[in-house]
Amino acid sequence: MLRKLANYLILVTLAASLSYFIAGLSLHPQANYEGRNPPLAKSTISKTLDDVNMNPDTPIVSRFATWANGVVHGDLGKSIDGSPVNDEVGRRIGVSTRLLLLATLIGSVGGVALGTIGAIKQYKFFDRFTTLASFFILAMPVFVLGLFLKLLTMKFLGAGTIHFTGETDAEFAGRWDFAALGNRAEHMLLPGLTLILLQVALYSRYQRSTMLDVLGSDFLRTARAKGLKRRAALVKHGLRTAILPVVPLLVFNIVLLFIGATFTEKTFGWHGMGELLINSITRNDVNTTSAVALFTAGLVLIAGLLSDLLYAALDPRVRVR
Amino acid sequence: MSANQPAPSNTSAAGGEAVAALATATAGAPQPPAAVRKRTSRGKLTARRFARNKLALVGLGILALLFLAAYVGPSFTKYDYKFHDYMAFNAPPGGDHWWGTNQGGQDLFALTMRGLQKSLVIGLLVGGISTLVAGFVGAFAGYYGRWVDKGLTWFVDLLLVLPSFLIIAVLSPIFRNASWLIFVVLLAAFSWMITARVVRSMTLTLKDREFVKAAKYMGVPGPVIIFRHILPNMASLLIIDTVIQVGAAVIGESGLSFFGFGVQAPDVSLGTIIADNTTNAPTFQWLFYFPATCLVLIGVAVAFIGDGLRDAFDPNSSGAKSKGRRRKALAERNEAHRKATVAGGSRDVLGTS
Numbered sequence: 007m008l009r010k011l012a013n014y015l016i017l018v019t020l021a022a023s024l025s026y027f028i029a030g031l032s033l034h035p036q037a038n039y040e041g042r043n044p045p046l047a048k049s050t051i052s053k054t055l056d057d058v059n060m061n062p063d064t065p066i067v068s069r070f071a072t073w074a075n076g077v078v079h080g081d082l083g084k085s086i087d088g089s090p091v092n093d094e095v096g097r098r099i100g101v102s103t104r105l106l107l108l109a110t111l112i113g114s115v116g117g118v119a120l121g122t123i124g125a126i127k128q129y130k131f132f133d134r135f136t137t138l139a140s141f142f143i144l145a146m147p148v149f150v151l152g153l154f155l156k157l158l159t160m161k162f163l164g165a166g167t168i169h170f171t172g173e174t175d176a177e178f179a180g181r182w183d184f185a186a187l188g189n190r191a192e193h194m195l196l197p198g199l200t201l202i203l204l205q206v207a208l209y210s211r212y213q214r215s216t217m218l219d220v221l222g223s224d225f226l227r228t229a230r231a232k233g234l235k236r237r238a239a240l241v242k243h244g245l246r247t248a249i250l251p252v253v254p255l256l257v258f259n260i261v262l263l264f265i266g267a268t269f270t271e272k273t274f275g276w277h278g279m280g281e282l283l284i285n286s287i288t289r290n291d292v293n294t295t296s297a298v299a300l301f302t303a304g305l306v307l308i309a310g311l312l313s314d315l316l317y318a319a320l321d322p323r324v325r326v327r
Numbered sequence: 328m329s330a331n332q333p334a335p336s337n338t339s340a341a342g343g344e345a346v347a348a349l350a351t352a353t354a355g356a357p358q359p360p361a362a363v364r365k366r367t368s369r370g371k372l373t374a375r376r377f378a379r380n381k382l383a384l385v386g387l388g389i390l391a392l393l394f395l396a397a398y399v400g401p402s403f404t405k406y407d408y409k410f411h412d413y414m415a416f417n418a419p420p421g422g423d424h425w426w427g428t429n430q431g432g433q434d435l436f437a438l439t440m441r442g443l444q445k446s447l448v449i450g451l452l453v454g455g456i457s458t459l460v461a462g463f464v465g466a467f468a469g470y471y472g473r474w475v476d477k478g479l480t481w482f483v484d485l486l487l488v489l490p491s492f493l494i495i496a497v498l499s500p501i502f503r504n505a506s507w508l509i510f511v512v513l514l515a516a517f518s519w520m521i522t523a524r525v526v527r528s529m530t531l532t533l534k535d536r537e538f539v540k541a542a543k544y545m546g547v548p549g550p551v552i553i554f555r556h557i558l559p560n561m562a563s564l565l566i567i568d569t570v571i572q573v574g575a576a577v578i579g580e581s582g583l584s585f586f587g588f589g590v591q592a593p594d595v596s597l598g599t600i601i602a603d604n605t606t607n608a609p610t611f612q613w614l615f616y617f618p619a620t621c622l623v624l625i626g627v628a629v630a631f632i633g634d635g636l637r638d639a640f641d642p643n644s645s646g647a648k649s650k651g652r653r654r655k656a657l658a659e660r661n662e663a664h665r666k667a668t669v670a671g672g673s674r675d676v677l678g679t680s
Contacts (some may be wrong), residue, residue, distance in 0.1 A: 013481070013484075014484070017484050017485055018488055020488075021485060021488040021489045021490075022486060023489065023496065024489065025489065025493065025497075028494060028497055028498065029497050032497050032498055032500060032501070033497060072416050074331045089345055097592065117371070127589070137634070141626070141627050141631065141634075142627055142632040143625060144571070144574060144626060144630065145574060145621050145622070145624075145626020145627045145629075145630060146578075146579075146581050146619075146622070146626070147578040147581045147585070147598070147622065148582070148603065149582065149585055149601070150581075150619045150622060150623070153605065153608060153609075153615060153620070154602075154615075156609075157612065157615065165609075174561060180460055190678060211567075211571070212567075215563065215564070215567050215637065218561065239605065250528075251525055251528065251529060251564075254521075254524055254525065254528065255521060255525065258487075258521060267583075269582060272586075283493055283496075285497075287493070287496050287497060287588075288586075288587075295493065295497065298490070298493060299490050302390070302488075302490035302493065303488045303489070303490065306487055306488045307488065310484065310487070317528070323338075
């Protein structure tokens with residue numbers, strides 16, 4: 007276990023470093039200052055970029071050394087406008103978590119439940135309906151789904167009935183009292199619905215297909231033959247087996263959603279981690295981009311460990327090894 | 328001649344089965360068993376089961392239509408997708424511009440068809456490549472174990488830890504001036520890992536099954552076991568996955584293009600069209616609905632096909648046959664089995680399954 011952890015740490019380090027090099031070589035922070043009117047002096051640009059450790063004239067290796075040294079000491083460096091990346095990331099993680107936690111929980115549980123029921127009632131009305139619906143949802147990119155929900159609410163409820171831009175209305179920003187909570191819930195409605203629909207559709211597809219594989223198996227018949235009720239056999243023997251291949255997927259998708267919510271956050275104007283990713287790249291902000299990469303890599307590490315642990319806990323065949 | 332072609336082919340789809348069944352029935356009776364007995368090949372059987380699935384056929388039809396529209400459609404309209412019609416900005420659908428125009432006066436139909444071409448090709452390429460890679464890597468890692476497993480898993484883990492969206496987005500300046508095929512390779516390179524993990528864990532379970540062990544002790548070489556015994560046993564997973572991957576690739580492509588990190592400016596994809604028109608969409612809704620519908624149709628069609636294939640491939644799936652027919656087939660089989668055992672011995676009478 008410890009060796010595994012060490013291995014994962016090496017992976018994360020490697021991935022973060024690779025990302026830094028790729029970002030450092032591919033992005034051009036000087037583009038933010040060139041071509042201004044009146045033009046900035048070359049030395050001024052150079053000085054500004056030096057301050058944030060993004061000067062392309064400094065060799066990438068020494069820039070990396072400075073950055074890595076900071077990261078080891080818990081400092082992610084400065085963003086392109088000179089503010090510390092740490093504060094930015096800290097604030098935005100909060101936003102992303104508030105957006106995703108509830109949606110992910112509902113989405114995962116709902117997806118597994120719908121998939122299981124769909125498999126048991128294969129080709130009945132319920133199965134056909136959920137299958138068709140999930141096909142349509144999965145065929146939509148998130149921004150299309152989000153825009154579609156927006157256009158629908160605007161059409162049927164009238165523009166401005168539900169406020170969906172940002173985390174709160176301006177007057178409630180940063181407040182957590184009763185009225186503000188209501189406003190937050192209102193703002194959560196459409197992005198939350200987008201995320202829930204997406205996850206339910208995704209997990210139910212996988213769960214349905216693994217459950218169907220299990221349903222025809224001999225051990226389920228044996229379970230019934232030894233006298234288990236249909237429901238007990240399906241849950242104890244069927245669901246437990248069918249959920250196994252889905253577990254790594256579930257864990258990965260849940261954890262990776264914290265960066266995957268990019269589209270939802272962009273569509274609905276939430277200033278979370280996903281939005282930061284896009285903004286940092288378009289602003290050629292090497293340090294922030296690398297910070298997001300590091301954050302992502304760390305999340306994948308956690309997801310990998312979690313899914314290993316869960317898989318071992320659920321499948322005795324792996325534990326023996 | 329071309330006029331009466333569809334009718335016979337239509338009826339023969341339904342009638343062909345009966346004829347085939349009759350043929351095997353009459354051929355099966357007088358001939359000696361095993362040697363001459365006509366077998367329905369697996370491919371044929373799968374195709375027949377697939378053709379029985381209406382949704383799958385609908386999906387195939389939609390996809391064929393989309394391909395046709397994307398490649399033939401543009402020659403029917405007089406507007407090129409690059410042409411700006413200065414007499415019609417944000418014109419509603421109708422008249423000369425079938426699907427209206429955007430803010431710059433570009434014909435939305437021509438534009439969407441052009442985007443459709445790109446999205447279709449990219450999706451199919453990426454989906455195929457990534458599932459292929461996932462199957463290979465996952466099965467080899469799981470089957471061989473030891474250092475092969477360690478090395479491959481480590482590589483998969485590294486790629487998984489690398490944030491793909493971010494890397495492709497950061498690298499987008501590279502293919503801004505080069506071929507979009509680089510974009511395809513990048514998309515594929517980052518989309519096979521999770522499937523590979525699933526394949527690997529399924530291989531670990533399959534490896535201990537009797538039929539794999541038997542093959543192993545008979546001296547069948549590893550790669551043959553993988554391709555003949557392990558991967559076919561995951562056919563349903565791999566097929567479902569190809570489907571999800573094609574869909575995911577189309578979505579991934581449109582997503583990257585939506586932010587300007589994908590297909591680049593003179594060229595268009597469905598993602599860039601939707602992105603360019605986001606701000607105008609609430610007022611001029613056709614700008615959103617036409618390209619978005621095309622995008623969704625690709626995904627839906629591909630998903631229908633995959634689902635139909637799954638049922639067709641999987642011998643256990645009850646949906647492959649209609650209920651009545653299944654019961655009848657089961658009864659027939661039981662009857663045949665009883666007869667065979669009574670007659671004293673030949674094994675499986677039905678050959679298939």
